[in-house]
Amino acid sequence: ILNFDKDLFGVILFLQRLQQQLQTQPGSLPFDEILYCNIGNPQSLGQQPVTFFREVLALCDHPDLLKKEEIKTLFSADSISRAKQILALIPGRATGAYSHSQGIKGLRDAIASGIASRDGFPANADDIFLTDGASPGVHLMMQLLIRNEKDGILVPIPQYPLYSASIALHGGSLVPYYLNESTGWGLEISDVKKQLEDARSRGIDVRALVVINPGNPTGQVLAEENQYDIVKFCKNEGLVLLADEVYQENIYADNKKFHSFKKIVRSLGYGEEDLPLVSYQSVSKGYYGECGKRGGYMEITGFSAPVREQIYKIASVNLCSNITGQILASLVMNPPKASDESYASYKAEKDGILASLARRAKALEVAFSKLEGITCNKAEGAMYLFPQICLPQKAIEAAKAANKAPDAFYALRLLESTGIVVVPGSGFGQVPGTWHFRCTILPQEEKIPAIISRFTVFHETFMAEYRD
Amino acid sequence: ILNFDKDLFGVILFLQRLQQQLQTQPGSLPFDEILYCNIGNPQSLGQQPVTFFREVLALCDHPDLLKKEEIKTLFSADSISRAKQILALIPGRATGAYSHSQGIKGLRDAIASGIASRDGFPANADDIFLTDGASPGVHLMMQLLIRNEKDGILVPIPQYPLYSASIALHGGSLVPYYLNESTGWGLEISDVKKQLEDARSRGIDVRALVVINPGNPTGQVLAEENQYDIVKFCKNEGLVLLADEVYQENIYADNKKFHSFKKIVRSLGYGEEDLPLVSYQSVSKGYYGECGKRGGYMEITGFSAPVREQIYKIASVNLCSNITGQILASLVMNPPKASDESYASYKAEKDGILASLARRAKALEVAFSKLEGITCNKAEGAMYLFPQICLPQKAIEAAKAANKAPDAFYALRLLESTGIVVVPGSGFGQVPGTWHFRCTILPQEEKIPAIISRFTVFHETFMAEYRD
Numbered sequence: 001i002l003n004f005d006k007d008l009f010g011v012i013l014f015l016q017r018l019q020q021q022l023q024t025q026p027g028s029l030p031f032d033e034i035l036y037c038n039i040g041n042p043q044s045l046g047q048q049p050v051t052f053f054r055e056v057l058a059l060c061d062h063p064d065l066l067k068k069e070e071i072k073t074l075f076s077a078d079s080i081s082r083a084k085q086i087l088a089l090i091p092g093r094a095t096g097a098y099s100h101s102q103g104i105k106g107l108r109d110a111i112a113s114g115i116a117s118r119d120g121f122p123a124n125a126d127d128i129f130l131t132d133g134a135s136p137g138v139h140l141m142m143q144l145l146i147r148n149e150k151d152g153i154l155v156p157i158p159q160y161p162l163y164s165a166s167i168a169l170h171g172g173s174l175v176p177y178y179l180n181e182s183t184g185w186g187l188e189i190s191d192v193k194k195q196l197e198d199a200r201s202r203g204i205d206v207r208a209l210v211v212i213n214p215g216n217p218t219g220q221v222l223a224e225e226n227q228y229d230i231v232k233f234c235k236n237e238g239l240v241l242l243a244d245e246v247y248q249e250n251i252y253a254d255n256k257k258f259h260s261f262k263k264i265v266r267s268l269g270y271g272e273e274d275l276p277l278v279s280y281q282s283v284s285k286g287y288y289g290e291c292g293k294r295g296g297y298m299e300i301t302g303f304s305a306p307v308r309e310q311i312y313k314i315a316s317v318n319l320c321s322n323i324t325g326q327i328l329a330s331l332v333m334n335p336p337k338a339s340d341e342s343y344a345s346y347k348a349e350k351d352g353i354l355a356s357l358a359r360r361a362k363a364l365e366v367a368f369s370k371l372e373g374i375t376c377n378k379a380e381g382a383m384y385l386f387p388q389i390c391l392p393q394k395a396i397e398a399a400k401a402a403n404k405a406p407d408a409f410y411a412l413r414l415l416e417s418t419g420i421v422v423v424p425g426s427g428f429g430q431v432p433g434t435w436h437f438r439c440t441i442l443p444q445e446e447k448i449p450a451i452i453s454r455f456t457v458f459h460e461t462f463m464a465e466y467r468d
Numbered sequence: 469i470l471n472f473d474k475d476l477f478g479v480i481l482f483l484q485r486l487q488q489q490l491q492t493q494p495g496s497l498p499f500d501e502i503l504y505c506n507i508g509n510p511q512s513l514g515q516q517p518v519t520f521f522r523e524v525l526a527l528c529d530h531p532d533l534l535k536k537e538e539i540k541t542l543f544s545a546d547s548i549s550r551a552k553q554i555l556a557l558i559p560g561r562a563t564g565a566y567s568h569s570q571g572i573k574g575l576r577d578a579i580a581s582g583i584a585s586r587d588g589f590p591a592n593a594d595d596i597f598l599t600d601g602a603s604p605g606v607h608l609m610m611q612l613l614i615r616n617e618k619d620g621i622l623v624p625i626p627q628y629p630l631y632s633a634s635i636a637l638h639g640g641s642l643v644p645y646y647l648n649e650s651t652g653w654g655l656e657i658s659d660v661k662k663q664l665e666d667a668r669s670r671g672i673d674v675r676a677l678v679v680i681n682p683g684n685p686t687g688q689v690l691a692e693e694n695q696y697d698i699v700k701f702c703k704n705e706g707l708v709l710l711a712d713e714v715y716q717e718n719i720y721a722d723n724k725k726f727h728s729f730k731k732i733v734r735s736l737g738y739g740e741e742d743l744p745l746v747s748y749q750s751v752s753k754g755y756y757g758e759c760g761k762r763g764g765y766m767e768i769t770g771f772s773a774p775v776r777e778q779i780y781k782i783a784s785v786n787l788c789s790n791i792t793g794q795i796l797a798s799l800v801m802n803p804p805k806a807s808d809e810s811y812a813s814y815k816a817e818k819d820g821i822l823a824s825l826a827r828r829a830k831a832l833e834v835a836f837s838k839l840e841g842i843t844c845n846k847a848e849g850a851m852y853l854f855p856q857i858c859l860p861q862k863a864i865e866a867a868k869a870a871n872k873a874p875d876a877f878y879a880l881r882l883l884e885s886t887g888i889v890v891v892p893g894s895g896f897g898q899v900p901g902t903w904h905f906r907c908t909i910l911p912q913e914e915k916i917p918a919i920i921s922r923f924t925v926f927h928e929t930f931m932a933e934y935r936d
Contacts (some may be wrong), residue, residue: 043565061522071542141785293793294789320762322600322793
C-alpha cells in the first residue's frame with residue numbers, strides 16, 4: 001500500500017508524453033487540451049495573483065521606483081507605504097542579500113504578530129523559520145528527528161507524498177495510521193495508538209506525529225475536540241507534533257473553522273515545557289496560491305535550547321530562503337486592513353477566489369457522487385476531493401495484467417481518453433483493497449462543466465467495459 | 469583538520485552576541501560597527517543591484533504594469549520588452565505557479581543559449597536544472613551519489629563547507645585532497661591520485677571529484693592545462709566531475725580567464741558517453757551578487773537515461789525552485805546586448821563593480837602581505853583572500869588553553885578587538901599545522917582603509933603579546 005512513488009511517477013511520465021504529442025501531432029488524441037486536476041497549483045490554471053501582494057513585491061524588487069512621483073498612478077498608496085515599511089525592516093534595504101538563516105528579523109516579527117492575531121495567543125519571531133515553501137521545513141525536521149531506520153514518524157494514510165519521500169530520504173520508518181473515510185476522513189486516536197504500540201513492539205522509536213489539517217489529499221477539516229485529543233495524545237506519548245497547516249485559509253464548509261494546533265496547545269494551558277510543536281504555513285496555498293514564489297515558514301515551539309540550536313545549524317547550511325518568498329509570507333500573514341486603500345479590492349479578490357473554489361468543490365463532489373461505484377466525501381477545506389471508486393473485478397484483473405495498481409490503471413485510462421489528469425490513490429496510500437483518486441478543485445470555473453461531462457462519459461464507458 | 473563546523477559556528481555565535489551588544493549597550497565595545505569580511509554577500513554591504521535585472525523582475529512580479537503607458541518613463545525599453553518576452557515563455561504567464569521541476573522550459577532554453585555562447589559548444593535545455601541557489605543542486609547530487617559511508621567524494625582542502633556538510637548529511641565519506649598553497653592554490657593531480665588510491669585501499673568507493681573554480685576560499689583561477697588534466701583524470705578513474713563554477717564572472721587577474729569544465733570536456737572531444745559532469749552556477753555571485761534571490765542552475769551532461777530520470781525524480785520532491793530566481797538566472801546568462809537601450813548603463817554598472825572588487829582585492833592582499841608572519845596569495849578570482857598566518861607558539865598554547873583552534877582563537881580576538889569578522893581556516897580545512905583565515909573583498913571601497921589600519925594595529929598588538 002505504500003508504493004507511492006511508482007504509481008505517481010507513472011502518471012507524470014505518461015502526462016509528459018501526451019503534452020508533447022499534443023504539440024507535435026495536434027489532432028492525434030481524442031482531446032485537444034490537458035485538464036489538470038492533479039496538482040495544487042492554482043495560478044497555472046488561470047487564478048490571478050492578489051494585486052496588493054504583487055504591487056508590494058514589484059516595489060521591493062526595484063526599490064528605485066519608490067523615488068519616482070509617477071508610481072502614485074500605478075500603485076495603491078498602501079502598497080507603496082507597505083513596501084517602504086518592509087524595506088526599512090531589511091538591513092541595508094538589501095532585498096538581494098542573504099538574510100539571517102531564519103529569515104529577516106523584521107519580517108519574522110510581522111509574521112509572529114499575524115499568528116498572534118489569528119490565534120489570540122502570543123507568538124515570537126525567534127520561533128519562526130522562513131523557508132522556500134513548506135517542503136524544506138519538513139525535510140529539516142525529518143533530518144533532525146531521524147537518526148536511523150529505527151526512528152519512526154506517524155503519518156496519516158492517505159498522506160501527501162512529501163512525507164513518505166522525506167522519511168525515506170532520511171532513512172527513517174514511516175509508521176502509518178489510517179484516516180477514517182466513513183467519518184469524513186476523521187483522525188481516530190484509537191487507531192493512532194494501536195499503530196504506535198505496534199511500531200514500538202517492533203523496536204521502532206516513534207518520534208513524531210504528522211497531522212495535515214485541512215487534509216491533503218482528503219480535504220477534511222479537523223473538529224476542534226479531535227485536535228484537543230491529538231495534542232493530549234502527543235503530550236502523553238512524548239511525540240513531536242508536526243502540524244501541516246498550509247491550507248489554513250482554504251475552508252469551504254460553513255460549519256467548519258480552522259484552529260491552529262498552536263492555539264489548541266495554548267488553549268489547553270500547555271506551555272513551552274509541555275509539547276514540541278512545529279506548524280507549517282506556505283504562500284503556495286490559501287486564496288493567494290503563490291506556488292512559484294516558494295515562500296513559507298515553520299513556527300517551532302516547545303523545543304529545548306540545544307535542539308533549537310541544532311535546527312538553526314541545519315537551516316544555516318543552505319544560508320537562507322529566498323527574500324521574495326520571505327516578503328510574501330509576511331504579507332499573507334498581514335494582508336490589508338479595513339482602513340487601507342487596497343482593502344476593498346483585496347477583499348473582493350480574496351472572497352471571489354474562495355467563493356469560486358467552494359462552488360467548484362461542490363459541483364465536482366455532486367458529480368462524482370452520482371457515478372456508479374463512486375462515493376465522495378465533502379471538500380471541507382484544502383483544494384482536493386478524494387473519491388473512492390469501487391472498481392469491478394475485471395478492471396482489477398486488467399490492471400494486474402498491465403502491471404499497474406488498479407487506481408493507477410483507472411487514472412491512466414481517464415487521462416488517455418479525456419485529457420483529465422487526476423492522481424491515483426496509490427500515490428497517497430489507502431486502506432488495502434480500496435481505490436481512490438485525488439482531484440483538485442482548481443480548474444477555472446468555466447471548465448468545470450466540461451470536466452464533469454467528459455469524466456462522466458469516460459466512467460460510464462469504463463464501467464460498461466469492465467462491469468462484472 | 470576536518471572539524472569545520474565547530475570553529476565556524478563558534479565565530480557565528482560570538483558575532484551574534486556582539487551584534488546584540490552593539491544595539492543594546494552602544495559604546496560598550498572598542499568599535500561601533502561590525503566590519504563583515506566573512507560572507508560572500510555583496511548587497512548586504514552596500515553593493516547595488518544591477519538596474520536592468522531588477523527592472524525586469526519588478527515587471528514580471530506585477531505583469532499588470534505592462535498594460536500601463538506610464539511605465540515608459542519608469543523602465544528602460546529593453547527591460548519592458550525582456551519582461552514581455554519572459555512572460556511569453558511562462559505557461560499562462562503565471563509567475564506564481566509551480567513550474568516544471570527542472571524549471572521553466574523557455575528559461576532553460578535561454579540559459580542553454582547563454583552557455584553555448586560562453587563556451588562555443590552547444591548546450592541543451594534538458595540538461596539544465598534550475599535550483600534555489602547552488603546549494604540544493606549540490607545536495608541533490610550528493611543524495612544521488614552517496615549510498616552509505618563507503619561512498620566517497622574527493623573534495624579540495626581548503627573547501628567551501630557546503631561540501632563537507634552535504635556529504636555528512638547524506639552519510640558519505642569526504643576524501644580530502646590538498647590544494648598547493650605554494651603554487652597559488654594549484655590542484656595537483658598527483659596528490660588527488662594519491663588520495664584516491666589511499667581511499668580505495670580503505671575500501672571507499674570514490675564516486676566523484678569536486679572542483680571549485682574560481683576557488684572558494686582560496687580565490688585562485690585554474691590554468692586551462694590543469695583543467696585538461698583534471699578532466700582526463702576523471703575520465704580515466706571513472707569519477708563524476710562536480711564543477712562549482714559560481715564565481716565564473718569574478719576574475720581579477722589579467723593573465724587569467726575562466727573556462728567552464730563543459731568547454732574543456734568538449735574541447736578534448738569528449739561527448740556524452742565519456743564523462744559525467746555537473747556544472748553549478750548561481751545568481752548569488754558574479755558582479756550581480758543577488759544572494760537573496762536564491763537562483764541558480766546545474767547543467768548535467770554525460771549521465772545515462774536512468775540516472776537522469778533519478779535526478780529528475782529527486783528534483784521533483786521539492787516541486788520547483790522559486791520563479792524569481794529562475795528568471796534572474798536566465799537574465800545573468802543573457803544580459804543586455806550592445807544594441808539594447810540599457811547596455812551602456814548596464815556595462816557601466818558591471819564594469820564598475822568588477823573594477824572596484826579588483827582594487828579591493830589588491831589593496832587587502834598588499835596590506836596582509838606586509839604583516840609579520842602573514843603570506844597572502846593573489847585573489848585571481850572569486851571574492852576571497854585566504855592568507856596564511858604563522859602563529860607564534862605562545863598563541864597556539866593560549867588557543868589550546870581556551871579550547872579553540874589557533875586560527876579560530878585569532879579570528880575571535882580580531883573580532884572582539886576590531887569588529888572585523890573573518891572566518892578561521894579551520895572552517896575550510898587546511899594542511900595540518902598551518903593556519904589561515906578567509907577574508908572577503910566585499911566591504912565597500914571606502915571602508916577598506918579603515919579595515920586595513922584596524923587589522924594592522926590588531927595584528928601588531930597580537931604579535932607583541934604572543935611573539936615567542
